[in-house]
Amino acid sequence: MTLIAEPKSMQFEQPLPLRSGASVRGYDLAYETYGTLNADKSNAVLVCHALNASHHVAGVYPGQDNSEGWWDTMIGPGKPVDTDRFFVIGVNNLGSCFGSTGPMHRNPDTGKVYGADFPVVTVEDWVDAQARLLDRLGIAQLAAVMGGSLGGMQALSWTLQYPDRVRHAAVIASAPNLTAENIAFNEVARRAIVTDPDFHGGHFYEHGVVPQRGLRIARMIGHITYLSDDVMNEKFGRQLRSGLDIRYTTQDIEFQIESYLRYQGDKFSEYFDANTYLLITRALDYFDPASRHDGNLSKALAAATARFLLVSFTTDWRFSPKRSREIVKALLENRRNCSYAEIDAPHGHDAFLLDDPRYMSVVRAWFDRIAAEFQA
Amino acid sequence: MSDRATLQSIANLVPPGSRVLDLGCGDGALLDLLRRDRNCSGYGIEIADENLLACVKRGVDVIQLNLDEGLSMFGDNSFDVVLQIDTLQHLRNAETMLRETARVGKLGIVAFPNFAHWPNRLSIVRGRMPVTKRLPYQWYDTPNIRVGTFKDFEVLATRNRLAILDAFGLQEGREVRRLPNLMAGTAVFKFERG
Numbered sequence: 001m002t003l004i005a006e007p008k009s010m011q012f013e014q015p016l017p018l019r020s021g022a023s024v025r026g027y028d029l030a031y032e033t034y035g036t037l038n039a040d041k042s043n044a045v046l047v048c049h050a051l052n053a054s055h056h057v058a059g060v061y062p063g064q065d066n067s068e069g070w071w072d073t074m075i076g077p078g079k080p081v082d083t084d085r086f087f088v089i090g091v092n093n094l095g096s097c098f099g100s101t102g103p104m105h106r107n108p109d110t111g112k113v114y115g116a117d118f119p120v121v122t123v124e125d126w127v128d129a130q131a132r133l134l135d136r137l138g139i140a141q142l143a144a145v146m147g148g149s150l151g152g153m154q155a156l157s158w159t160l161q162y163p164d165r166v167r168h169a170a171v172i173a174s175a176p177n178l179t180a181e182n183i184a185f186n187e188v189a190r191r192a193i194v195t196d197p198d199f200h201g202g203h204f205y206e207h208g209v210v211p212q213r214g215l216r217i218a219r220m221i222g223h224i225t226y227l228s229d230d231v232m233n234e235k236f237g238r239q240l241r242s243g244l245d246i247r248y249t250t251q252d253i254e255f256q257i258e259s260y261l262r263y264q265g266d267k268f269s270e271y272f273d274a275n276t277y278l279l280i281t282r283a284l285d286y287f288d289p290a291s292r293h294d295g296n297l298s299k300a301l302a303a304a305t306a307r308f309l310l311v312s313f314t315t316d317w318r319f320s321p322k323r324s325r326e327i328v329k330a331l332l333e334n335r336r337n338c339s340y341a342e343i344d345a346p347h348g349h350d351a352f353l354l355d356d357p358r359y360m361s362v363v364r365a366w367f368d369r370i371a372a373e374f375q376a
Numbered sequence: 377m378s379d380r381a382t383l384q385s386i387a388n389l390v391p392p393g394s395r396v397l398d399l400g401c402g403d404g405a406l407l408d409l410l411r412r413d414r415n416c417s418g419y420g421i422e423i424a425d426e427n428l429l430a431c432v433k434r435g436v437d438v439i440q441l442n443l444d445e446g447l448s449m450f451g452d453n454s455f456d457v458v459l460q461i462d463t464l465q466h467l468r469n470a471e472t473m474l475r476e477t478a479r480v481g482k483l484g485i486v487a488f489p490n491f492a493h494w495p496n497r498l499s500i501v502r503g504r505m506p507v508t509k510r511l512p513y514q515w516y517d518t519p520n521i522r523v524g525t526f527k528d529f530e531v532l533a534t535r536n537r538l539a540i541l542d543a544f545g546l547q548e549g550r551e552v553r554r555l556p557n558l559m560a561g562t563a564v565f566k567f568e569r570g
Binding site: 309325328329332333335337338339340341342344358361362365366368369 | 395417419425428429431432433435437438439440441449450451454
């Protein structure tokens with residue numbers, strides 16, 4: 001059975017105070033829900049999205065081919081997160097370019113498009129915004145919050161900011177903060193965007209242009225880091241685009257991998273907003289719950305009371321198993337309920353979006369236990 | 377090893393209400409039993425995907441780790457009891473792991489196949505490596521990379537300054553306290569740092 005998705009939007013007039021000291025008011029959050037909220041509202045699962053995703057986590061839009069939600073392998077009727085049992089909510093973050101209020105929208109205070117003036121948002125701010133959405137939906141407590149990568153950071157932050165509102169948390173292919181190397185990749189991507197002549201200090205909308213060159217390069221860098229060396233070699237190796245012969249050019253595409261990266265970059269630059277990319281990578285850089293506890297993650301996670309599932313992938317070098325184990329260790333030191341699966345998958349960071357049977361069966365079993373709690 | 381009587385016998389060694397770390401916890405049956413019958417809490421450590429899945433299905437907290445990489449994740453004395461049930465014989469660094477068990481746990485409980493059990497001795501006398509219910513593998517395909525005896529463990533424990541609090545054999549789910557090195561297929565030790 002195909003799950004039919006229907007995008008919705010909720011307006012919030014009351015200002016949302018942000019960690020930066022700024023605030024936003026009159027903003028929209030785009031969201032989708034799947035399944036049915038049960039009578040005592042105990043079966044809600046919030047899914048937090050990663051860098052270039054949205055509220056459209058599962059199902060398809062009617063009449064649109066290839067419109068599957070980004071986590072459609074995981075979420076749907078009979079899937080690991082079973083929408084026949086759970087009421088699943090996908091929400092698009094503030095600052096995004098996929099429906100929630102972001103840089104390309106008008107600031108109600110000035111009447112002008114935000115552009116680069118859209119305030120810097122943090123993972124914690126997103127969680128606050130999501131909490132307001134749940135308030136409006138009448139959901140006091142989540143059966144589970146889950147997310148991968150940057151979404152995993154939000155799930156973790158939920159357990160610290162609103163411990164009483166989260167019974168379980170699935171933190172997948174994530175980390176307690178970014179390493180310097182990770183921040184470095186983000187910075188290269190950001191510099192590619194802001195040095196694009198079409199960027200215009202972030203106010204490119206007024207000029208009727210888009211810094212596509214910068215976005216392309218940002219995406220190419222990102223894409224490299226999401227894959228493993230093995231997968232790239234397997235897919236492309238040193239294959240030449242023109243067959244057997246080297247053409248002795250430094251300008252044209254020679255290797256297949258170049259062609260692939262350019263294709264991915266082109267595609268991305270046509271739909272993603274440059275300012276959103278800057279904001280989201282910054283939110284990634286800033287996330288560090290331990291920073292408020294002298295760098296002690298164990299102290300930071302003392303606030304969390306949820307039952308955790310952590311999953312990492314052996315070939316993920318951007319959010320490596322080592323980083324997930326840091327979270328596991330800190331949870332164990334706090335004597336929290338926690339299970340940890342280290343999935344031996346070849347695909348690198350992207351593995352969390354793919355249909356690996358070991359990964360899927362662990363998540364399925366974990367959600368089965370959660371469902372048994374509210375069906376008992 | 378996982379029959380009810382054997383599990384029960386090992387569970388009896390665990391003080392009620394203990395915080396337990398079960399190294400090589402398999403499908404989580406022992407932790408499940410300890411949780412239900414003895415009000416214990418804790419985690420299993422497992423490397424095999426299918427065992428990890430079985431634990432999650434039972435609702436037993438499980439951490440996927442390779443024990444040959446050590447227990448650096450766990451602090452000194454961070455558990456009341458550390459279990460190593462049918463795990464020791466699979467480990468490359470068995471002695472290190474024994475010391476780690478004593479470091480992380482206030483109490484350690486180890487069980488492993490006793491190679492000196494009389495049917496094994498008989499088989500050796502006849503010139504063949506034993507293949508029994510307890511050691512069901514041929515010598516060339518066994519996952520047990522360490523074979524030791526009840527007596528051998530006593531020596532190893534002393535060498536590592538472990539104080540043995542209790543030791544007995546297990547055979548067909550029954551405790552064997554008379555001549556365990558000869559009469560039991562499984563050796564069981566309960567110890568603490570000496």
